[in-house]
Amino acid sequence: MSMLIVILLLLIVFFFVAVKFNGNVERFRKSQKHLAKWSITYDDLDHIRGVDIFIKHLPTVSMEAIREGLESVGVSRNNDILIFDQKMNSNQIFLTGNADTVYAVSFFNLDKGPVVIEVPPGLGPSVVNSAFFDFIADIGETGVDEGNGGKYLFLPPESDLTPDDFDRDEYFIYETPSFVNLFISRALGDEEKASQLLRSGIKIYGVNEDSGNVSMNFVNGSELSLNTIHENDYDFYKKLWVVLQREPTSNFSQYSLGQMSLLGIQRGTDFVHDEYTQEVLSKSADQGSKIAAELSFNPRGNVYTYENRYWYTPFVENNENYTIDGNELYGTNIDAKIMFYYVATVNSPSMMGMNKMGKGSQYVMTSTDSTGKPLSGSNTYEITIPANIPVANFASLAIYDKDTRSLVQSELTPSRNFMYDDLVKNEDDSITISVGPDDVSDTNYIKSKANYDWFAIFRLYGPLDAWNNKTWKLGEFTRVK
Numbered sequence: 001m002s003m004l005i006v007i008l009l010l011l012i013v014f015f016f017v018a019v020k021f022n023g024n025v026e027r028f029r030k031s032q033k034h035l036a037k038w039s040i041t042y043d044d045l046d047h048i049r050g051v052d053i054f055i056k057h058l059p060t061v062s063m064e065a066i067r068e069g070l071e072s073v074g075v076s077r078n079n080d081i082l083i084f085d086q087k088m089n090s091n092q093i094f095l096t097g098n099a100d101t102v103y104a105v106s107f108f109n110l111d112k113g114p115v116v117i118e119v120p121p122g123l124g125p126s127v128v129n130s131a132f133f134d135f136i137a138d139i140g141e142t143g144v145d146e147g148n149g150g151k152y153l154f155l156p157p158e159s160d161l162t163p164d165d166f167d168r169d170e171y172f173i174y175e176t177p178s179f180v181n182l183f184i185s186r187a188l189g190d191e192e193k194a195s196q197l198l199r200s201g202i203k204i205y206g207v208n209e210d211s212g213n214v215s216m217n218f219v220n221g222s223e224l225s226l227n228t229i230h231e232n233d234y235d236f237y238k239k240l241w242v243v244l245q246r247e248p249t250s251n252f253s254q255y256s257l258g259q260m261s262l263l264g265i266q267r268g269t270d271f272v273h274d275e276y277t278q279e280v281l282s283k284s285a286d287q288g289s290k291i292a293a294e295l296s297f298n299p300r301g302n303v304y305t306y307e308n309r310y311w312y313t314p315f316v317e318n319n320e321n322y323t324i325d326g327n328e329l330y331g332t333n334i335d336a337k338i339m340f341y342y343v344a345t346v347n348s349p350s351m352m353g354m355n356k357m358g359k360g361s362q363y364v365m366t367s368t369d370s371t372g373k374p375l376s377g378s379n380t381y382e383i384t385i386p387a388n389i390p391v392a393n394f395a396s397l398a399i400y401d402k403d404t405r406s407l408v409q410s411e412l413t414p415s416r417n418f419m420y421d422d423l424v425k426n427e428d429d430s431i432t433i434s435v436g437p438d439d440v441s442d443t444n445y446i447k448s449k450a451n452y453d454w455f456a457i458f459r460l461y462g463p464l465d466a467w468n469n470k471t472w473k474l475g476e477f478t479r480v481k
Contacts, residue, residue: 043280049259050237050284051291055334056256057240058292059133059341061230062095063182064239066345067107067131069093069228078115078204079216081106085195086222090407090414093227096344096457097407099415100396101186102194105221108204110156111179116171118211119185120201121149125360125461126185127348128154131178131247135320135347140185142350142360144172153207154181157248166207178247184346188393188461229404232289234282237263241271292342295335297367297374297402297455309476310372311364311458314340320347343405343455359392362463367402367455370476375399375455377408377448380436380481385418387429390472392462394419399435399446402453410447436481 075082083104088097101124108115119126123140130136136154141147153171155161156179163173185202187194198218205214230236240260244267249257260266263281264273273281296314303312316336317323324330343365350360368374369381389395398415401408408414416423416433423431424444434442437450448454458474466472 046263046277046280047284047287049263050281051288053240053256053259053263053265054236054285054288055291055338058230058288058338060131060243061236061239062341062345063129063131063133064243065230066094066105066182066228067180068239069226070105070107073219073221073224073226075106075219077217078106078108078206079214081198081202081204081216081218082221083195083198083218084222085220086191087413088407089222090409091225092221093229093404093406094345095229095405096398096400098396098459099398099407099413100394100417100420100459100461101188102191102198104185104198104202104218106183106204107180108154108183109180110154110176112206114156114159114161114166114207115154116203116205116207116211117152117154117183118201118203118205119145119149119152120197122147122187122197123149123201124186124188125348125350126183127346127350128152128174128176129182129184129347130176130251131180131182131243132251133341133345133347134177135349136176136181137172137174138348138350139183142348149201157250177251180246182346229406231285233285234278236285236288237265237281238271241265289342292338293402295339296342296405299339305364306470306473309473310366310368310370311474311476312366314344314363314365315351316340320349343400359462362460362467363457364474365455365457366477367453368477370478373479374453375435375477377437377452377454378450379479380434380438381477382432382434382480383477384426384475385431385433386472386475387425388466388472389418389460390464390466391419391460392464394462395458395460397433397446397456397458399448399454399456401449402455408447408449408452408454410449412447414446414448416444416446434480435477 070082073082074080081104084102087102088094088099119139125142126139128136128139137143137152139145139152151171153166153173155173155175157177166173185198187197203211203214203216205211230239244265249267264277299312303316305311305313316339317333319326322333322337324333375381394417396415396417399408400406418431422443425431431444433444433446435446435448437448460467
């Protein structure tokens with residue numbers, strides 16, 4: 001009798017377990033039914049991979065585009081430098097190029113060993129970035145030489161050499177993860193004096209070369225038309241492939257190398273694709289660029305400089321690594337990184353989070369008027385800059401074409417400097433600037449391009465406390481016509 005009871009109890013338990021199991025299975029089946037209706041294909045998978053590659057490696061390809069742009073005008077060797085003797089203008093297609101200072105731009109290659117960059121006293125904020133826009137060194141006013149000049153030594157990747165192999169009293173020594181590196185320097189103030197400072201004071205040479213025999217080649221970019229901006233189509237991936245062949249693969253994660261390989265972008269192979277892959281990559285680049293544009297011109301989150309105004313910072317995380325809240329446990333804010341590198345270049349703490357009163361620089365940008373509508377080249381706007389701009393050096397306002405992210409094409413450079421330009425002031429010493437498509441002979445007027453949307457950047461060189469604590473507030477663009 002007891003055995004029958006045990007068997008009966010076991011049957012009851014088995015029944016309830018079976019019912020519960022079948023119920024769980026049925027619920028699982030229902031949760032998966034949407035998969036049968038989802039017509040995801042390998043085309044979609046390849047497209048997603050292509051977009052992801054575009055987003056993650058946009059800074060790298062942007063840097064390669066700059067290198068190729070300089071090479072196209074004869075600036076390709078370590079001792080070649082592109083200098084803007086009469087400052088930059090709208091004939092040069094540079095991401096948010098700056099028409100306020102005399103710049104010198106060059107690339108140096110460490111494939112033959114360490115390279116020395118010798119800089120003069122009085123150099124303005126300058127920087128070295130790797131081929132991947134990694135921050136390597138600040139130089140000049142914001143560097144370790146503090147504007148006193150000196151010799152900076154750069155060691156190549158995959159080298160047995162270490163900083164201990166060199167005299168630290170002679171050099172400021174840095175290691176870089178890439179063979180090719182960007183050096184961009186600037187001198188503030190009078191054009192002629194600034195140009196002379198750069199031309200006579202900068203030398204780039206191998207560590208074993210005699211600096212006295214170095215002959216530098218300066219090319220005046222102010223007289224040239226050139227393009228340094230990456231493509232947003234299939235050729236984007238060609239530039240990425242070029243970097244992959246040249247630089248150590250340690251700069252790429254295994255995940256990224258795998259993604260690229262699956263789309264035929266590999267180290268040690270030719271860049272050859274069938275028609276299908278070319279089409280996939282072209283569409284991926286197109287969508288990737290649209291995502292980047294949305295992040296850049298319609299940002300979300302805590303990026304706005306003031307409440308109820310449309311100026312926002314392009315330096316969202318306020319650190320050169322774009323680490324979320326500065327905490328490595330949270331990872332990289334890829335949205336913030338792409339937002340910056342789609343419209344701008346150069347990675348330096350002197351622009352992000354430095355906050356040394358009177359040194360470095362700060363920028364804010366806007367792509368909308370005071371009502372939140374996109375700024376159009378067909379309309380006319382006014383903006384008032386309050387008196388007593390809180391800067392140690394100078395401030396400026398420039399407008400840029402949304403498509404090229406470069407200075408709006410104009411007979412007159414579409415930028416105004418509030419210290420050096422002869423601008424008319426209002427009774428309270430504020431300055432009102434007009435922007436529109438008409439031909440107006442007025443120093444307070446910036447000409448836009450009809451039918452082209454634009455955005456603006458306000459720059460401060462040597463920002464002071466009133467800027468940092470927001471007691472001085474920038475006006476907005478108000479449509480007047």
